[in-house]
Amino acid sequence: MTNPIEIATRYIEAWNEPDAARRGRLIAQAWAEDAQYLDPMMAGEGHGGIDAMIAGVQQQFPDHRFVLAGVPDGHKDRVRFSWTLCTVNGVAAARGTDFGILAADGRLSSVTGFLDAVSA
Amino acid sequence: MTNPIEIATRYIEAWNEPDAARRGRLIAQAWAEDAQYLDPMMAGEGHGGIDAMIAGVQQQFPDHRFVLAGVPDGHKDRVRFSWTLCTVNGVAAARGTDFGILAADGRLSSVTGFLDAVSA
Numbered sequence: 493m494t495n496p497i498e499i500a501t502r503y504i505e506a507w508n509e510p511d512a513a514r515r516g517r518l519i520a521q522a523w524a525e526d527a528q529y530l531d532p533m534m535a536g537e538g539h540g541g542i543d544a545m546i547a548g549v550q551q552q553f554p555d556h557r558f559v560l561a562g563v564p565d566g567h568k569d570r571v572r573f574s575w576t577l578c579t580v581n582g583v584a585a586a587r588g589t590d591f592g593i594l595a596a597d598g599r600l601s602s603v604t605g606f607l608d609a610v611s612a
Numbered sequence: 613m614t615n616p617i618e619i620a621t622r623y624i625e626a627w628n629e630p631d632a633a634r635r636g637r638l639i640a641q642a643w644a645e646d647a648q649y650l651d652p653m654m655a656g657e658g659h660g661g662i663d664a665m666i667a668g669v670q671q672q673f674p675d676h677r678f679v680l681a682g683v684p685d686g687h688k689d690r691v692r693f694s695w696t697l698c699t700v701n702g703v704a705a706a707r708g709t710d711f712g713i714l715a716a717d718g719r720l721s722s723v724t725g726f727l728d729a730v731s732a
Contacts, residue, residue: 530687530688530690531687532687565726567650567651567652567726568650570650570724570726572709572711572726589692591692591711591724593724604690604711604713606685606687606690606692
């Protein structure tokens with residue numbers, strides 16, 4: 493399988509990319525065409541649906557970035573990694589853990605997000 | 613969806629049940645018929661495959677039990693929870709986190725296990 497660290501890094505890059513064209517390319521590299529995302533607050537399907545969802549989060553949290561927390565790990569076609577959504581000064585808005593299943597080509601086919609902490 | 617705490621409790625009960633007949637009933641309550649389990653060390657499919665896998669872990673770790681760590685959570689058809697495998701005196705052999713996807717009837721259809729720590 494592809495390296496979980498590489499997969500998680502590529503995934504986080506897409507969430508952080510404000511430029512729509514570059515974000516579209518990063519999403520296509522990271523996710524399979526029919527990929528699905530689901531967390532307690534939102535869902536997205538396919539490259540377009542996932543892009544719209546990421547753009548919405550960027551609008552909701554301006555001046556925030558996702559940063560990996562800890563070391564991503566995985567086995568066979570499964571990966572998991574944790575992240576912090578924080579300001580450029582490191583003030584955290586939320587922390588979470590994402591669990592992914594990979595398609596045969598090594599791109600993400602399904603990601604489920606869970607929240608570990610949300611700031612008041 | 614069914615309560616994540618209830619799902620995780622039922623699941624842990626099955627892993628801890630040494631009596632084959634009782635364990636079979638607990639597995640059938642917790643898991644869908646075609647359910648799949650996968651972690652870095654083992655895999656099991658269907659009630660029989662999952663039962664054989666659990667029996668093997670019980671043989672490998674006599675006098676150990678699984679205990680829930682923290683509060684299980686979930687959303688829609690997804691759950692996650694952490695556990696400790698420890699002796700009756702509380703000496704931990706391993707800690708891990710399991711991610712589950714539920715079938716339409718609320719039983720587990722897929723569980724992926726990850727190891728958080730293994731004792732030397």
